[in-house]
Amino acid sequence: MDIWEVLNVKNIKLNMSAKSKEEAIEELTDLLVQDGAVINKDEFIRDVWLREEQGSTGFENHIAIPHGKSSGVAHTALAIGRTQHDIPWETMDGSDVRCIILFAVRLADQNTTHIRLLSHVSGSLADEDIIAKLLVETHPQRIIELLNSEAEDQTV
Template sequence: MDISNVLNVNNINLNMMASSKEEAVEELTDLLVRDGAITNKDDFLKDVWLREEQGSTGFENHVAIPHGKSSGVARTALAIGRTQHQIPWETMDGSDVRCIILFAVRLADQNANHIRLLSQVSGSLADEEIIEKLLQENDPQEIIELLLPEEK
């Protein structure tokens, strides 16, 4: 399973209105509900907040990667959002967040597929150039391309 199987342009919002972590997760969840990936929004949100209690999903360089493994997820999917302003979030480097990559993971995918996806995204986020583009790019298709693994 790779990014192109779980992310499409309908699940990318580069002009989010959210001003808090809760609003950001809710706004991205709504994209996945509309896309049919999430069938029970309340269950999914509950699982995201349970995961968040275990430790913040704030990454670094203004990026957060919240996720929920939930029975409310019909198919594993990602949603990506970006705000024009910074959102307070506990991150590894103390930066506020502007880009949120929300993972919605089916319970059946919670082990191998989830880890593989998370590692693909984290690998991309280790590249400062990719992060810079992620924070500036305005074409949703280009955002997807940034996260695709390099062809070997």
């Protein structure tokens, strides 16, 4: 599955008002509800928190990748947000979070599709240049291109 298939500019918010992990997940979930990817917000958010309980989804370099595999998801999608405030989040390097990549995964995609998407995004986040651009890029379309170019590099 290609990044273009699960991420569109409507699901990227570069000026989030969230000041906490809870607010960030709620704000990004609202984008996915508006887009029709999430059809049961409460159920999806519950599943995101169940996943968080298994271990933090904080990455490093100010990035978090929370995700929920849920029957509240109509079609697998991503939402990306950047906050105006550092958000406390358990991360691998102890950094606060400024960029959140929320995965909404429908149950039918919970194995191969989810793993492939996570692999593509993690591959992108392994590149410090991409992370630096992700934290400052002002055009949502360019963020999609950043993540997609890395995904294409991995399949070559």
